[in-house]
Amino acid sequence: MSQPPTRRAVLTGLAAMTVAAAVAPALASPVYAASGQPLPLAPLRIPRLDLGVEQQPDEKVRWLADARIGMFIHWGVYAGPARGEWYMENAAVTPENYRKYVTDATGEQFTASAYDPADWVRLAQDMGAKYTVLTARHHDGFALWPSAHPNAWHAGQAPLQRDFIGRYVTAVRAAGLKVGLYYSPLSWRYPGYYDVRGTNCLKNAWGYTTDPAHKENARIMKNEVYQQVKELVTQYGKIDDLWWDGGWLGQQGSDADAAFFWEPGKYRDSANEWPVDAGYGDTDPATGKPLGLTGLVRKHQPDIVTTLRSGWIGDFASEEGSSVPTGPIRTGRVAEKCFTIGGAWGYKAGAPVMSFGTAMNILVNAWVRNMTCLVNVGPDRTGAVPADQQSLARRIGSFLTTCGDAVYGTRGGPWNPVDGQYGYTYKDRTVYVHLLPAYSGTSFTTPSVGDARVTRVHDVASGADLPYSVDGSGKVTVTGIDRTRIPEDSVVGVTLDRTVQPADIAAGRTATADSEESGKGNTAAKAVDGSTATRWCAADGSTGHWLTVDLGAATSLTGVRIAWEKDATNYRYKVEGSSDNSTWTMLADRTDTTSAGQTQTAVFSASVRYVRVTVTGLPAGAWASVRSLEVYDRPFAAL
Numbered sequence: 278m279s280q281p282p283t284r285r286a287v288l289t290g291l292a293a294m295t296v297a298a299a300v301a302p303a304l305a306s307p308v309y310a311a312s313g314q315p316l317p318l319a320p321l322r323i324p325r326l327d328l329g330v331e332q333q334p335d336e337k338v339r340w341l342a343d344a345r346i347g348m349f350i351h352w353g354v355y356a357g358p359a360r361g362e363w364y365m366e367n368a369a370v371t372p373e374n375y376r377k378y379v380t381d382a383t384g385e386q387f388t389a390s391a392y393d394p395a396d397w398v399r400l401a402q403d404m405g406a407k408y409t410v411l412t413a414r415h416h417d418g419f420a421l422w423p424s425a426h427p428n429a430w431h432a433g434q435a436p437l438q439r440d441f442i443g444r445y446v447t448a449v450r451a452a453g454l455k456v457g458l459y460y461s462p463l464s465w466r467y468p469g470y471y472d473v474r475g476t477n478c479l480k481n482a483w484g485y486t487t488d489p490a491h492k493e494n495a496r497i498m499k500n501e502v503y504q505q506v507k508e509l510v511t512q513y514g515k516i517d518d519l520w521w522d523g524g525w526l527g528q529q530g531s532d533a534d535a536a537f538f539w540e541p542g543k544y545r546d547s548a549n550e551w552p553v554d555a556g557y558g559d560t561d562p563a564t565g566k567p568l569g570l571t572g573l574v575r576k577h578q579p580d581i582v583t584t585l586r587s588g589w590i591g592d593f594a595s596e597e598g599s600s601v602p603t604g605p606i607r608t609g610r611v612a613e614k615c616f617t618i619g620g621a622w623g624y625k626a627g628a629p630v631m632s633f634g635t636a637m638n639i640l641v642n643a644w645v646r647n648m649t650c651l652v653n654v655g656p657d658r659t660g661a662v663p664a665d666q667q668s669l670a671r672r673i674g675s676f677l678t679t680c681g682d683a684v685y686g687t688r689g690g691p692w693n694p695v696d697g698q699y700g701y702t703y704k705d706r707t708v709y710v711h712l713l714p715a716y717s718g719t720s721f722t723t724p725s726v727g728d729a730r731v732t733r734v735h736d737v738a739s740g741a742d743l744p745y746s747v748d749g750s751g752k753v754t755v756t757g758i759d760r761t762r763i764p765e766d767s768v769v770g771v772t773l774d775r776t777v778q779p780a781d782i783a784a785g786r787t788a789t790a791d792s793e794e795s796g797k798g799n800t801a802a803k804a805v806d807g808s809t810a811t812r813w814c815a816a817d818g819s820t821g822h823w824l825t826v827d828l829g830a831a832t833s834l835t836g837v838r839i840a841w842e843k844d845a846t847n848y849r850y851k852v853e854g855s856s857d858n859s860t861w862t863m864l865a866d867r868t869d870t871t872s873a874g875q876t877q878t879a880v881f882s883a884s885v886r887y888v889r890v891t892v893t894g895l896p897a898g899a900w901a902s903v904r905s906l907e908v909y910d911r912p913f914a915a916l
Contacts, residue, residue, distance in 0.1 A: 314725040314751070315914045317691040319778055320609040321840055321876055323809045323904060327590035328542025330571045334810030338582050338592055338611045340455060341518070341649055343686045344407035346640070346677070347457070348670070349615060349653035350397060351412050351622040354378050354419045356658040357387035362623030365417045365465055369482040372466045375417065380436060385658070389437060392660030394448035400654070400662060402452060404670040405677035407685075409449050410457030410520045410651060413442055413509060415623070418464030421445075422512075426504040426557065428497055430466065446513045457518030458509055462502045462539055462570075462587065463525070469495030471527045473538055473551070479527035496551040499539065504557040506570060510577040519574060521587040536588035543572040582611075599631070602642045603696045606689045614643040617653035619666050624655040630665040633672050634714070637765035640673070641711050645700025647689030676763065680737050683709035683768045691777055692724050703777040709737065712760065712767040719758045721769065725751035728912065729773040737768035745771075781807070781838075783888070783908035787827045792816045792901075801825075804903045812842050814902035815892075822901040823891040826908060831856055835912045836880040837865075839890060842902035844875035849894030854885030861889060868893045880913065 324332035332338075355362045357378035365375050379387050401409050414420045422442035423433025432439050442458070449456045463470055468485040472478035475492035478485055485491075510516060524532030524539060536542070538551060545553060545567040559568045559576060571589045574581060585591025593611040596602065602614060616639055620628025636652070643650050652673070654666045662670075677684060687702035687709065694700025698716045702709045710721055726747075734745040734755050739762065745755045753771055760767050783805045790801035792815040799814035805826055815822035834854070841848050852865040865879035888908055892901035 314727060315912055316725075316727040316729070316777060316779075318838070318913050319688065319690070321809055321838075321905065322609050322611070323840060323844075323875060325590060328536065328569070328571070328588075330543045330575065330589060331810070332590065333580075333582055333592045334808055336808065336810075337580050341408070341582055341593060341613070342611045342647075342688070344455070345644060345649050345684045345687070346404070346406050346673075347408040347410060347455075347649065347651045348397075348401040348404055348406040349410050349459075349617070349622075349651045350656065351415070351459075351617070351624075351653055352656045352660065353412055353415050353421065353623065354387045354417055355415070356624040356656060357385045359385070359624050359626035359658065361621035361625045361628075362412075362415055362417075362655075364623075366482045371483060372418075376430070379419075387437075387658045389432075389439065389441065390659045392439075392441065392444075394441075394445040397445070397656070397662065398448045398452045398454065400667055400670055401449075401454060402674075404652065404674040405681065406454065406652070408455035408457055408518060410459050410518060411442070411445050412459040412461075414460050414464075414505065416461050416463050416465055416523055418466040420505060422508070424501075424505050424508060426501045429501055429505065442509070442513060446516075450514070455517040456513075456515065457520055458516055459520040459522060460506065460509065461523035462499075462521070463523040463528075464498055464501070467494055467498040469493070469498055473526060479529060481527070492551075495538070499551050500554055500557045502539070503553045503559075503570070503573065506573060507557070507559055507577075510574050510581075516578050516581055519578070519581055519583040521584045521591075524586045524588045532586045532588040534588075539588055540569040541571055541588040542569045543575075545569050584613075596648070599635075599639065601638050602646050602648060604646070605693045606645075606647045608647065612646075612648045613651055614639065614648045615651035615653065617655065618669050619653070619655045619663070622653055622655060624657045624663070630663075630669055633669060634765055636669060636673060637676070638713070641713060641766045642694070642700065644684055644687070644702055645689050645694045645711055676766070680763070680766065680768045682707075683711065683737050683770065706732075706774070706776055707770050707772045708777055710755070710769040710771065712758065712769070714764050719760055720754060720756045721758060722752050722754040723771060726753060726771070726773060727751055729775050729777075731771060732774050733770075733772040735770045735772075737770050738762050743769065779909050779911040779913060781907040782828060782832065782910055783826045783906055786829065788813070788824065788906070789827075790815070790822065790824045792822045799902070804906045807905075809840055809904045812902050812904045814842065815900055818895065818898075818900045820892055820895055820901070823889050824901075824903055824906060825858070825887055825889040826906060827858070828886050828888070828908065831884050831886045832910055833882075833884045834864075834888070835882065835909050836878060837888060837890075837909065838905075838907040839877045839879075839903060840905040840907075841875050841877070842904055843899060845873050846875070846899050847871060847873045847894070847896050848877075848892060848899070848901075850877075850890055850892050852879050852881070853889045853891065854883045855887040855889070856885055858887045864888075878913070 420431035422440045424431040469491040471481045472491035473495040475489040478487040526535040582592040599616045618631040656662045687704040734743045784807045788801040788805045793800045794814040803811040804813040853861040854864045855861045864881045
């Protein structure tokens, strides 16, 4: 974990938001919001390709988005001196002297005498966590498991002679939680880390200076990384989350800037200046090519999700540190907020523990912005989590026991939060209003709920119904809210007569096309399978190819949303409808569009059974190819 939280540029680029609303048969009561603004339609997450590897599809990252809270565990040799995980660098402790915190019997020895991962797991469960992430190796280069690399420093050596990772993985998996491992490729033990070419040594705490021998030293460090990553992904069964950190070189620039050295993508370059010895790396069984870090990890853990801090783009975004999230919802992505409650990431004696109010402020402001939270604890040198950290973790768990319906499995929205005041989460038919301490009063008015009808409003903590009214524009005013029971987050549930988000009625329906790239599996059915990671593609690059979906019966429609294969590409098209799959009526003409957005919406009103999209124009090098064709029978507003 970084020492100053500001060392990373926070990745908060935001996808554009489309909005939608619903029309349904009028019901007797309660009030029907006939003229309200549509509810927002959740933006699509479309996997991106980087360094030869595509991000995991939604179905493989959904567990992380649903979890909403996990427990981070920073534990290693730095717990001995008890001055935080960056102590070795902060105090310029040489590798030789730093080893003494393992070998020498002093009051600062890393003994692990109380190590019992089952205790950690119980604490994670008490906190309400759905996954855990343990620092398998931090920047000091100490590995918490026996490693076969000849230059490795690890827990299998005397005097510990233990495998902490093996017991940890077993305990977490036995509890039904997802298993995460943190790994830092940088190691302060290697002068070559600061001087990978041996020609320009970067500033460092130990006084290393430029030395041609550092290039080979850096190569040995890289060899060790490949060997250890291979051990972690092959020796311990299924690993759900690999939390990379420290991919930068010399603690300067970005992780991506260092990709030339680590080779974090699918393959390594056989001409790379720092080749990985065959015994430490791995190869692609299909091509025989040497695998890069992500290629290696995906070969053995095909379902794993990873952070971006190896230099590869990563499967989810990360925002680090104790700052309170602000601004709009993090849309079109899976995002994680990580912070520590103990004053430092690793154990720091005497450091004050974060207050419950401060922790909740970070958590709630993250949840309403569609972020999962990874909350860190730092066990001491024996392996015990300090009592005050345990107490705060359990208090968070108590809140989640009471109000977990408004957190687990939800998404941030459907409306953007107001900084410092309130925000929203939603799931199925219920919108949850989260009122923060700075919001005053016992009443609240929501934005318009669109065409939906309110069927119930309740206090989530007590389960008691709350009085409410709905005006002609669909805004819901709730009164009598108890702000005293949980002032850190007073949660109100507003349940509708239909799902908050409009449903894609084309999902799973029969789709046909005039041309398919069937040899690659890019058939028409892939455009309506609910995944943006698959696609329909025509068999050639000609225009005029079409894709049709059969809705099964004539249906009153409000429009479509199309996700094309490529971003920044001008696909021109038309949308038509038919009742008999023979006679077609124009629903939306985009034959002259200049838009290059990957996601396109077309709003119309029609009653048809079949919807057809025909590609009428393509730029050079692009083929007719649709990742997702969604059809809606509820109104939505297009940007």
